[in-house]
Amino acid sequence: MQDKVIITCALTGAGDTVGKSEHVPVTPEQIAADAVAAANAGAAVVHIHVRNIETGQGSREVALYREVVRLIRESGVDVVVNLTAGMGGDLVIDQEDPLKPVDGTDLVNAQDRLPHVEELLPDICTLDCGSLNFGEGSQLYISTPDMLRAGSKRIQELGVKPELEIFDTGQLWFATKMIEEGLIDAPPLFQLCMGIPYGAPANPELLQTMVNMLPEGAQWASFAIGRNQLPWVAHSALLGGHVRVGLEDNLYLAKGVKATNAQLVERAVSVVEGLGGTIAEPDDARRILNLKGHTGA
Template identity: 35%
Template sequence: MAKIIITCAVTGGAHTPSMSDALPITPGEIADQAIAAAEAGASILHLHARVPETGQPTGDPAVFAQFLPVIRQRTDAVVNLTTGGSATMKLDDRLAAAARFKPEMCSLNMGSINFSFHGAGRRIETWKHPWEKDYVLGSDDFIFRNTFRDIDRIMATMRESGTRFEHECYDVGHLYNLAHFVEEGAVRPPFFIQMIFGILGGIGPDLENLMFMKGTADRLFGRDAFQWSVLAAGRHQMPFLTQAALMGGHVRVGLEDSLFIERGRMAVSNAQQVEKIVRILREMGHEPATPAEAREMLALKGADRVEF
């Protein structure tokens, strides 16, 4: 594959303001970093929102409305809105922005998992906001819920708008969950599988696991039915993405997934991570896919059919 889709996950819902000054919090910061990431080579922008004053994850469409039109005006990148939000949100809150703005893509977790990042709190000595400490250290008790009924509801809500999904698979069982919806006719090719490694509660970041996940997907769906991408959490990000690209996969970077640019050095922006993976891909003879090429590969409806 000559062209690789680069997704940039700009802020997420797990990392908190005390963990990195580079993490975008306000609508202006999210817009600026998303646009810079697109200019650096990202063709898909995966977006969450934050309460501007505190940095808490929020599903409030009014906050999304402060940065989505800016991003659309200043870049042609595909906008991919979260339906995951954070593990503390109810489904209605997680789904509200996607249902309101009808983007080209949404993320969709393909099952329920334990989802913990409490270890990241051990290195924080001073917290910027009162909510952060309990949220981070208490994540060892988080279950991210997405039952079959939840997944079906998200798909049904977005179906009429023509929105397609980034099917997030945190473990091999999630591929089988996706296969169930394919068999039911709820998911049609070409679909986009995001294989996720290194989250505490999901499959580990081992090369054997990457090969097993890809082989399982090939066996379940056939190689021509789907496009696949990989993200890896924290320090595993760049090495694992390099392995995925060598196997013909697409890649996802961003401060949602890792706050670092290399071991022991924190990233200064999302764009810095995009620039690094672009350099790695080019050394291997690949080029970043343009937004138009990503839309063609993923059979997306086009930016003219969103509602922001």
């Protein structure tokens, strides 16, 4: 187990979950308030998506990110800010005409996934390290090697730490190649994402295999979605990783009991401490991950 275990809280995501729980934050004010509550509960890092205020759907609108980050930074609560840079990779295929534009497609190049990162200079931003059949139907997440090299180079220029989102073993292979090419500064930070159809299954033996594939000196965390989220806190911590919880990945504290982000963090704290671990403070996370310490533009 790590000397200090970093807890990340993934606050809202971009999935169609708003109608499934009243606790999923939508507005910048709600997202920022959940970030503060999660930090007070023990999260050193908050992972942030934003949502269209009217529809509740995921958004790439820079003004929404700007407002969330402003509210967090003005709250006086110390927390490491991790902004998603994965939006803009969605491709929906028409079965009769695969080149026909289909509602739900939101596909842009690597640079156009980063304007909020360029403006706000968060401590961390995500980099989804490969393409994926995303669930049932005909939706793909697109992140090609050329896109990834361009995106990682720009993130490196900005001095932001990329969190390498790994959904399957081939993506881990390619992320390691980018490290070898000098596109990722030390120590690399991996997030092993388990149970998302159809990537890596939430299988503890597979998690061990992926951990064995990590390059020397890497920092890493792992999470699993749904009912596996809280057990996965233990799996990840015991294998020497950091952990992630939050409403992006799971809506429940127990069967039939809907959770808040703060409650999920509190439960993660109790699991880690129950295993004999110590919870990292934000300054611990900055030291462990060698963050640049941006305070914003």
